[in-house]
Structure formats: C-alpha cells, structure tokens
Amino acid sequence: MGDTQGRVPVGIIGASGYGGVQLVRLLMDHPQIEIAYLGGDSSAGKSFSDLYPHLGHRVNLTIEPIDLDAIASRCQVVFLSLPNGLAYNMAPKLLEKGCKVLDLSADYRFSNLETYKAWYGGDRNDRDVADTAVYGLPELYRDRIATANLVGCPGCYPTASLLALSPLLKQGLIVPETAIVDAKSGTSGGGRAAKTHLLLAEADNSFAAYGVARHRHTPEIEQVCSDLAGHEVMVQFTPHLVPMVRGILATVYANLRDPGLVREDLITIYTAFYRTSPWVRILPGSTYPQTKWACGTNLCYIGIEVDPRTDRVIVMSAIDNLVKGQAGQAIQCLNLMMGWEETLGLPQLSFYP
Numbered sequence: 001m002g003d004t005q006g007r008v009p010v011g012i013i014g015a016s017g018y019g020g021v022q023l024v025r026l027l028m029d030h031p032q033i034e035i036a037y038l039g040g041d042s043s044a045g046k047s048f049s050d051l052y053p054h055l056g057h058r059v060n061l062t063i064e065p066i067d068l069d070a071i072a073s074r075c076q077v078v079f080l081s082l083p084n085g086l087a088y089n090m091a092p093k094l095l096e097k098g099c100k101v102l103d104l105s106a107d108y109r110f111s112n113l114e115t116y117k118a119w120y121g122g123d124r125n126d127r128d129v130a131d132t133a134v135y136g137l138p139e140l141y142r143d144r145i146a147t148a149n150l151v152g153c154p155g156c157y158p159t160a161s162l163l164a165l166s167p168l169l170k171q172g173l174i175v176p177e178t179a180i181v182d183a184k185s186g187t188s189g190g191g192r193a194a195k196t197h198l199l200l201a202e203a204d205n206s207f208a209a210y211g212v213a214r215h216r217h218t219p220e221i222e223q224v225c226s227d228l229a230g231h232e233v234m235v236q237f238t239p240h241l242v243p244m245v246r247g248i249l250a251t252v253y254a255n256l257r258d259p260g261l262v263r264e265d266l267i268t269i270y271t272a273f274y275r276t277s278p279w280v281r282i283l284p285g286s287t288y289p290q291t292k293w294a295c296g297t298n299l300c301y302i303g304i305e306v307d308p309r310t311d312r313v314i315v316m317s318a319i320d321n322l323v324k325g326q327a328g329q330a331i332q333c334l335n336l337m338m339g340w341e342e343t344l345g346l347p348q349l350s351f352y353p
C-alpha cells in the first residue's frame with residue numbers, strides 16, 4: 001500500500017478535535033506521509049476546510065463516518081484521537097486488517113487492564129490485543145515502539161511528569177515514594193468539546209487545582225515509575241488549570257538518597273540520560289523552563305535545582321500538551337515504527353520569539 005509518490009497513507013479518526021487537527025497540521029508537512037482519510041462522529045459529512053478554513057488550501061478532504069473496513073483498505077497507519085473508551089472497539093479490527101494503530105486516548109496505556117477498568121470503567125474483552133500494546137514514550141521505550149503495531153500514546157501530564165522523573169528513578173537517585181508532581185495545564189488539555197469550566201469567562205483570571213488525590217493520570221504515572229524503580233511506587237500528583245490555552249509545566253519534588261549531589265551533578269546525569277533523545281533539552285545552571293518555549297514544538301525543556309536545606313531535588317519540565325503531550329509524540333512514535341528519523345516532520349521552533 002502507498003500512494004503514487006511512495007508516501008504512507010494514514011487515517012485520522014477524530015480529525016475535528018484538538019488532537020486530530022494537530023495531527024493534520026503536522027502530517028501535511030511530513031515528507032513520508034499522505035493523509036488518506038479523516039473520520040469523525042458529529043462532524044462526519046463536513047468538509048475539513050469548513051471546520052479549519054486556514055488549512056483548507058492544503059487538505060481537501062471531507063470528514064467521513066467511521067467504517068473500519070473502508071479505513072483499513074485505504075490506510076496503512078491509523079491514528080485514533082477519540083475520547084477514552086472508544087479505541088478498544090476499533091483497534092482490534094484495524095490491527096487484524098494489517099494497519100498500524102496509534103491511540104491517543106488512555107485505552108492502551110496500561111499493562112494491567114484491571115487498572116484501566118478501575119480508573120476509566122468500561123467492559124472490554126480485548127486483553128490479547130492490549131497485551132501487544134507498547135507505551136508510547138520514546139525516550140524510555142524507543143526499541144519496543146520500533147517493533148510495535150499498536151502504541152498507546154501517553155497522556156499529556158504523564159509525558160511532562162515522567163520525562164522529569166525518569167533519570168532520578170532509573171538511576172536510583174531518589175526515594176521513589178517521596179515523589180510529588182505538581183503540574184499545571186492550559187485549557188486545551190480538556191479537548192474541544194464545550195465544557196462550562198473551560199469557557200474563557202470561567203477560566204480567565206483563575207488558577208486552581210482539580211482532581212486532587214484522584215486524577216486518572218496518577219496510575220499512568222505510577223505504572224512507569226514502578227517500571228523504572230523495579231517495585232511498586234505511589235506518586236502524589238496534583239494537576240492545576242491555568243488561564244492559558246496551550247502548555248504544561250510539571251514541577252517534581254523528591255528526596256535525594258545522596259544529599260551530597262548538587263545541581264551540576266544532576267544536569268550532567270540528565271544530559272547523559274537524554275543524550276540520544278532529540279526532543280528533550282536539559283537547561284543549564286539555574287535556567288528554568290517556560291511553557292512558551294515549547295509552544296507549537298515537540299520539545300520538552302527540563303530545568304533542575306537542588307535545595308541543600310531539604311535535600312530535595314526539584315525538576316521542572318515544560319511541554320506543549322497538544323504536541324509533545326499528544327499529536328507530536330504520536331508522530332514521533334510513528335517515525336520509530338516506520339524506521340524513519342525520530343525528528344521527521346516535527347517542529348522545533350516555538351510560536352514565540
């Protein structure tokens with residue numbers, strides 16, 4: 001399968017949503033990809049250019065209703081950018097028909113389906129398929145992603161949190177149980193569907209925590225932390241909604257095992273840990289990341305500090321929730337699955353100067 005120029009035909013289900021339109025925006029400039037299908041529910045039948053006129057000169061497609069047989073006959077790769085709980089009724093059939101599938105929802109992020117059911121509910125019988133899914137965080141699971149047919153792309157908060165925590169856990173530098181993640185997200189993290197608390201009049205001039213001690217990204221963060229630490233780890237995770245549209249800043253605190261470590265030691269350790277990761281930038285000295293630097297890019301900026309009074313390390317990471325936290329990371333995974341450069345077709349320059 002492939003178009004006349006040898007490009008790989010891909011489909012995007014959920015094309016009208018924030019993840020979907022980010023995928024379109026990025027994939028239309030990807031040198032190896034041809035967008036062959038856009039699918040949706042309430043938007044089916046509408047021209048993509050009616051929904052997003054500024055992209056209409058590049059994407060002349062109508063959003064179609066979902067017919068999995070037709071999608072599989074036209075696409076080699078399918079992105080599912082849908083609310084949680086829908087992908088597990090679509091991915092098995094697409095895989096059976098020979099497609100590679102990248103799911104942006106939580107459906108294939110968990111190695112233990114009981115954990116998924118406990119936090120997301122749902123009655124699903126796709127354990128065999130779920131067992132083949134790989135968690136799509138390339139900086140940790142690059143080799144496994146490269147051979148996967150099904151990738152469960154990480155959540156936005158877990159991406160920022162885990163990139164900040166991973167070197168500490170993998171190298172045994174902190175007491176894992178002391179890890180606290182304090183994270184802030186822009187409103188686009190809540191998706192495009194209308195929600196009262198995300199209205200400008202509600203969210204502007206306001207900054208508050210939500211989901212305290214019960215946000216569904218907690219078990220996802222814990223799953224990877226446990227994998228890295230080699231034993232079950234619980235993490236305190238508190239998300240906040242901030243009055244901006246794009247971006248996540250995660251600030252992570254943990255107790256160092258060796259109180260003699262200083263900031264420069266940790267910068268050296270982080271730089272070495274991410275030396276083969278083109279999308280992670282470790283900041284020098286006491287430079288701390290700003291969300292606007294990552295805006296529109298697939299980059300994660302990380303800043304590190306040590307407080308010798310408390311023997312705690314403080315790591316700050318900034319991403320664009322819609323790019324490294326969602327669509328960009330999915331494309332990064334696809335690049336690996338296809339054997340292409342990990343950076344192909346992905347933006348490095350922020351919208352801001």
Ligand SMILES: NC(=O)C1=CN([C@@H]2O[C@H](COP(=O)(O)OP(=O)(O)OC[C@H]3O[C@@H](n4cnc5c(N)ncnc54)[C@H](OP(=O)(O)O)[C@@H]3O)[C@@H](O)[C@H]2O)C=CC1
Nearest residue numbers: 014016017018019040041042043082105156189191192326
């Ligand atoms: N926003 C973010 O920052 C991040 C989101 N995610 C995850 O990515 C996924 C997509 O999120 P996001 O783009 O924000 O969501 P949006 O609400 O912006 O978009 C949801 C999309 O799903 C489609 N859809 C809804 N119900 C159905 C259905 N029954 N059948 C087919 N299509 C349907 C909608 O299509 P239509 O308009 O045609 O009805 C729409 O295109 C979610 O699982 C989310 O949790 C992951 C990381 C970050």
Ligand SMILES: CC(=O)N[C@@H](CCC(=O)OP(=O)(O)O)C(=O)O
Nearest residue numbers: 105106155156185186187189190
């Ligand atoms: C601001 C806001 O509402 N953020 C969303 C982020 C979650 C999200 O996008 O879902 P994923 O699990 O697929 O990453 C939330 O807290 O539910």
